[in-house]
Amino acid sequence: MSGSQVVTPELRQWIIEQVQAGCQPAEVLASMRSSGWDEDVAIAALEHTLQQFTADPLRVPAQGLALPPAVRVPEPALAGSPSRLWAGDREVSVLVMLRNPPLVVLGGLLSDEECDALVAAAEPRLARSETVVLETGGNEINPSRTSRGMFFGRGETPLCQRIEARIAALVNWPVVNGEGLQVLHYRPGAEYKPHHDYFDPGQPGMAAVLRRGGQRVATLVMYLNTPQQGGGTTFPDLSLEVAPIKGNAVFFSYDRPHATTRTLHGGAPVISGEKWVATKWLREGEFI
Numbered sequence: 001m002s003g004s005q006v007v008t009p010e011l012r013q014w015i016i017e018q019v020q021a022g023c024q025p026a027e028v029l030a031s032m033r034s035s036g037w038d039e040d041v042a043i044a045a046l047e048h049t050l051q052q053f054t055a056d057p058l059r060v061p062a063q064g065l066a067l068p069p070a071v072r073v074p075e076p077a078l079a080g081s082p083s084r085l086w087a088g089d090r091e092v093s094v095l096v097m098l099r100n101p102p103l104v105v106l107g108g109l110l111s112d113e114e115c116d117a118l119v120a121a122a123e124p125r126l127a128r129s130e131t132v133v134l135e136t137g138g139n140e141i142n143p144s145r146t147s148r149g150m151f152f153g154r155g156e157t158p159l160c161q162r163i164e165a166r167i168a169a170l171v172n173w174p175v176v177n178g179e180g181l182q183v184l185h186y187r188p189g190a191e192y193k194p195h196h197d198y199f200d201p202g203q204p205g206m207a208a209v210l211r212r213g214g215q216r217v218a219t220l221v222m223y224l225n226t227p228q229q230g231g232g233t234t235f236p237d238l239s240l241e242v243a244p245i246k247g248n249a250v251f252f253s254y255d256r257p258h259a260t261t262r263t264l265h266g267g268a269p270v271i272s273g274e275k276w277v278a279t280k281w282l283r284e285g286e287f288i
């Protein structure tokens with residue numbers, strides 16, 4: 001409980017040492033949260049300690065401590081805690097809802113036939129998944145991501161169009177702000193280690209990525225099959241794991257490209273069976 005947590009001089013010294021060693025304040029906050037510190041107490045301790053620390057002109061400058069500004073994000077109409085949401089052409093169940101970060105687990109977003117059709121269309125086009133290279137903005141194979149995947153162009157097929165329109169209606173965000181659907185396939189042992197989906201704006205290669213519609217502001221992971229064991233979507237900062245169930249999905253948004261959004265997430269290793277997902281990323285503006 002926050003009432004019993006006391007910020008000692010030793011803790012302040014530890015915070016300063018972490019920052020001097022090159023840790024970002026958000027990383028220090030995440031360490032404090034994972035060792036049991038109440039979030040409000042940890043933020044207050046960080047702010048107070050770093051304000052005092054950076055006020056000393058002989059020490060590190062205060063730059064880099066400010067958060068990027070918050071932006072508007074897509075959001076399903078969850079006011080009044082509905083158990084079902086209208087998604088333009090079908091109703092979807094609300095299975096779990098979190099306010100901070102905004103996260104909702106949805107039941108029945110896709111039909112079995114839609115899941116199977118997406119898998120069938122994607123399978124011949126799969127290649128080892130890549131991630132964005134921060135320095136250049138290009139793509140590369142990354143050992144932390146051992147799935148195979150492919151991208152559909154936005155609106156590439158009538159099925160893509162139907163799903164994109166459904167998502168747009170569900171989260172109140174224009175179709176044109178969406179990237180094309182990405183389909184991923186994981187075999188036993190394959191995983192996607194925890195990461196953020198937003199782009200780090202401080203990295204040089206990001207200017208080119210951000211020109212195509214600005215930041216990512218939300219993610220929808222749709223499960224196209226039900227693996228026998230493993231393959232959940234994990235949220236380490238929330239101690240949450242979403243079970244991959246065919247036709248269901250998890251949606252979450254992040255209003256700034258910063259770890260304080262607590263949207264760190266990963267695809268846990270598949271233990272047995274295989275896993276298929278489709279990911280939809282939503283941008284601030286029109287994705288071109």
Ligand code: PD2
Pocket residue numbers: 184192197219221231232233234265266267268277279
């Ligand atoms: O496959 C997943 O569960 C998963 C987990 C984390 C997918 C993504 N991230 C992604 O495509 O960004």
Ligand code: ZN
Pocket residue numbers: 195196197219265
């Ligand atoms: Zn992700």
